[in-house]
Amino acid sequence: MNPFDADVLRDLLARADYPAIAALCAGSHPATAADVLEGFSPEQVRDILRHLEDQLRADIFTRFSLDFQVDMITLLKRREVARLMTDMPPDDRADLFKSLPEDRRQVILPAMAQAEREDIRRLTAYEEGTAGAVMTSDYASLHPDLTAYEAIERLREIAPDRETIYTAFVVDGNRRLLGHVSLKDLIVARREKLVGEMMETEVISARVCDDREDAARKIQKYDLIALPVVDGSDALVGIVTHDDALDIITQEHTEDMEKFMAIAGSHDTGAYLRTSSLEHFRNRVFWVTGLAVLGLVSGFVIQSFQGLLLQFAILAAFIPMLAGAGGNTGSQAATLVIRALSLKELSYRDVGMILWKEFRVALMLGVLLGLVAYSRVMLIGDGASIPEGFTLHQIGSAIALALALQVVTSTLAGAMLPLGASRLRLDPAVVASPVLASFVDITGVVIYFVTVKLVLGI
Amino acid sequence: MNPFDADVLRDLLARADYPAIAALCAGSHPATAADVLEGFSPEQVRDILRHLEDQLRADIFTRFSLDFQVDMITLLKRREVARLMTDMPPDDRADLFKSLPEDRRQVILPAMAQAEREDIRRLTAYEEGTAGAVMTSDYASLHPDLTAYEAIERLREIAPDRETIYTAFVVDGNRRLLGHVSLKDLIVARREKLVGEMMETEVISARVCDDREDAARKIQKYDLIALPVVDGSDALVGIVTHDDALDIITQEHTEDMEKFMAIAGSHDTGAYLRTSSLEHFRNRVFWVTGLAVLGLVSGFVIQSFQGLLLQFAILAAFIPMLAGAGGNTGSQAATLVIRALSLKELSYRDVGMILWKEFRVALMLGVLLGLVAYSRVMLIGDGASIPEGFTLHQIGSAIALALALQVVTSTLAGAMLPLGASRLRLDPAVVASPVLASFVDITGVVIYFVTVKLVLGI
Numbered sequence A, B: 001m002n003p004f005d006a007d008v009l010r011d012l013l014a015r016a017d018y019p020a021i022a023a024l025c026a027g028s029h030p031a032t033a034a035d036v037l038e039g040f041s042p043e044q045v046r047d048i049l050r051h052l053e054d055q056l057r058a059d060i061f062t063r064f065s066l067d068f069q070v071d072m073i074t075l076l077k078r079r080e081v082a083r084l085m086t087d088m089p090p091d092d093r094a095d096l097f098k099s100l101p102e103d104r105r106q107v108i109l110p111a112m113a114q115a116e117r118e119d120i121r122r123l124t125a126y127e128e129g130t131a132g133a134v135m136t137s138d139y140a141s142l143h144p145d146l147t148a149y150e151a152i153e154r155l156r157e158i159a160p161d162r163e164t165i166y167t168a169f170v171v172d173g174n175r176r177l178l179g180h181v182s183l184k185d186l187i188v189a190r191r192e193k194l195v196g197e198m199m200e201t202e203v204i205s206a207r208v209c210d211d212r213e214d215a216a217r218k219i220q221k222y223d224l225i226a227l228p229v230v231d232g233s234d235a236l237v238g239i240v241t242h243d244d245a246l247d248i249i250t251q252e253h254t255e256d257m258e259k260f261m262a263i264a265g266s267h268d269t270g271a272y273l274r275t276s277s278l279e280h281f282r283n284r285v286f287w288v289t290g291l292a293v294l295g296l297v298s299g300f301v302i303q304s305f306q307g308l309l310l311q312f313a314i315l316a317a318f319i320p321m322l323a324g325a326g327g328n329t330g331s332q333a334a335t336l337v338i339r340a341l342s343l344k345e346l347s348y349r350d351v352g353m354i355l356w357k358e359f360r361v362a363l364m365l366g367v368l369l370g371l372v373a374y375s376r377v378m379l380i381g382d383g384a385s386i387p388e389g390f391t392l393h394q395i396g397s398a399i400a401l402a403l404a405l406q407v408v409t410s411t412l413a414g415a416m417l418p419l420g421a422s423r424l425r426l427d428p429a430v431v432a433s434p435v436l437a438s439f440v441d442i443t444g445v446v447i448y449f450v451t452v453k454l455v456l457g458i
Helices: A006-014 A016-027 A030-037 A042-049 A054-063 A065-071 A078-087 A090-099 A103-111 A115-125 A148-161 A183-186 A212-220 A242-261 A278-303 A304-313 A313-342 A348-380 A392-423 A433-458 B006-014 B020-026 B031-036 B042-049 B054-063 B066-073 B078-089 B090-099 B102-111 B114-123 B147-162 B185-188 B212-221 B242-260 B277-304 B307-312 B313-340 B348-380 B392-423 B434-458
Strands: A167-171 A177-182 A224-231 A238-243 B167-171 B178-183 B226-228 B236-241
Touching: A006 A030, A016 A042, A016 A054, A030 A054, A042 A054, A042 A065, A042 A167, A054 A078, A054 B313, A065 A090, A065 A167, A065 B242, A078 A090, A078 A103, A090 A115, A115 B178, A115 B242, A148 A183, A148 B185, A167 A183, A167 A238, A177 A224, A177 B042, A183 B147, A183 B185, A212 A224, A212 A242, A242 A313, A242 B212, A242 B313, A278 A304, A278 B313, A278 B348, A278 B392, A304 A313, A304 A433, A304 B313, A313 A348, A313 A392, A313 A433, A313 B242, A313 B277, A313 B307, A313 B313, A313 B434, A348 A392, A348 B042, A348 B277, A392 A433, B006 B020, B006 B031, B006 B147, B020 B042, B020 B054, B020 B242, B031 B054, B042 B054, B042 B066, B054 B078, B066 B090, B078 B090, B078 B102, B090 B114, B147 B185, B167 B185, B167 B236, B178 B185, B212 B226, B212 B236, B212 B242, B236 B242, B242 B313, B277 B307, B277 B434, B307 B313, B307 B434, B313 B348, B313 B392, B348 B392
Parallel strands: none
Antiparallel strands: A167 A177, A224 A238, B167 B178, B226 B236
């Protein structure tokens, strides 16, 4: 088998050798084929897809990025789209359907069979970000009164249409979830053993409205192949699989990082290059401008202490260090707390313990940075600019104390704000690092000038 | 079955009802049992573990955090440890072994059987962070000349000792990897079909020295249950499973976020509360102090332009906005590039395209922030403090231009530095956001004062 890459495909396309292209696609992993194809124009890809078998076409199409899928759909005939979507896994099909423009949806839906129409309606009904919105309806279910042998036979029959048969869910007549059984256990068991006897009844499951990240974390914690999703009446309606969990966790992490850096917008994978400059600008402009305005507020504070600055010119030299130390220590505390909250290591009930811990850390950092500032003043402080009646030691102590106070308040703010957000059921990552830094800039300059005034007795 | 929680367990422990505790443990998912037990003292847990069956004990023990495992080991007798570790999955056993103090290792190793000793030696030989260091040796392998029926029989026999039998790897006499076959395909196939005929020969695999994150990403991309790991002579030596991939990706995320916020130290899950204040201090102090010193450098620059500041007092009011805008736009660009690099959407070959895109985004942001600053000067600029011969318009334009230049250079630096790090085969996340912010603070004040001087012709 030849390796499948862009150069090979370009050659074959030039010769319009579609049978050879189809053979290459069939011999490769669909993810590999999708990778190579996505580098070509939608028109070229359409011509290639038309030469593939139905299932292979759907397998490759499913691996395209959602944007590329939507582009492709507009190039295909109504019948072709209906056939393609019929062969797609239900969860990916529902995702694609949600991304199509309304008029396109209205055209495609009637071209599909009743069962698929219903399935799309059901899966697209759940709110984005829930377990319901990411689950697939292609799960394997069994009745408890089957024997192990019969169960394996049944799984063998339904295998081609199921996302996985390695975990089968045992349901009663009302589809109420009773337990689950793994194909491994079925194979190892005596042939005549009943599914109902051997099934695991402590079922880990999610509800349709649960957060999709919580569902993914359950898959991680319990090493599951598939997590069953039940509705309000405990009836099994779908599963979330281990590969979905990986994608969910990756996406949530991108989202967390971008939120934390105050970047808005879509968090799909593969988004950076596909997003236009104007879109990138729009995703960043809101916060960048907002933070610039906060920066102006710090500026006002500095301006209002102009008299003090003119009297003690050395004070200006410590403003960048003050702002930096506040932003950095605050953001570090926020990062640790946000990450621990997202991994469910902490909850807002631990607030006392966290603040006490961060207070001690901040005190150590604050004292150290205070000493650095004090040394800087004593070693290279400019004696000439100090007004009559004040000593370098006094000024150094004032600056050191202000810096230590700033570090402690910033660290506590950095730890407390994500906890507060989680208390309010907001995503802790909304307390973005730049926002935190800009806020502690403002409190920092106030703390700085007020402390210096008090210590120097002005 | 009663629910298994800390209160129930406390009651049972008070009555020393170990048979009831053992029944509860057996009826729960090992991850649930481990969660509950980890809330009790190592001594109590030791007494409970002693009342469990061998395999159940190992299943629960494996789910404890590594720290708790190490604590427990010191409480157990040499023979008990050897038996426990024999029943653990090879990859978790190797991780535990690596975490034990040297003297403890020397005591335990001789108490284990030859096969396990060899296995531990092999698995602990690979460097941390590689696929070799996370793989397990409990994979299922088949010979190509077995029939589907024989293959299923073989998998049934070895199932209890294997991490997964859902993907079986086909090897020749020298353990060279020929292909793989899924249990699903074996079950669906005709009984007499040969494994060698039905196996998938386009095998996605990793090498022992590959980065563990790359291995996890392959599992994600190709939706694998297990990724085979081969040594230098293409012989199969282990597998990385889908649940390992989830743990690897979660840990790498935590590591990326902490690195990006300039936090050092261990990135194990569950680390926040277990880490002492002093340890937290140590993980943050290096960068916080280093960055504070960089802040002092900015301070020196400001001090050296003291004359200009005294002449145009309004300039001081824009320093926080300048520093903030540089840090924020630079960090945003760095975040997007680092994330895209880590998801393999970009590589340093895209440098031209990325810089051009970021340049356009930065130009838009720079012009906008310049306008904000200009308006601020014109609207509330303090006319009184402007020296003879200069107009507000001149000063506003100078500040606006300086700000725009700062945003463009910071954004380009934010995009370029992670690309440079990746070019040097360093983790792009070493270009931590606070470090970047502190650097562009320094370049920012230089750009600011020099631009203002040039524009005002001083």
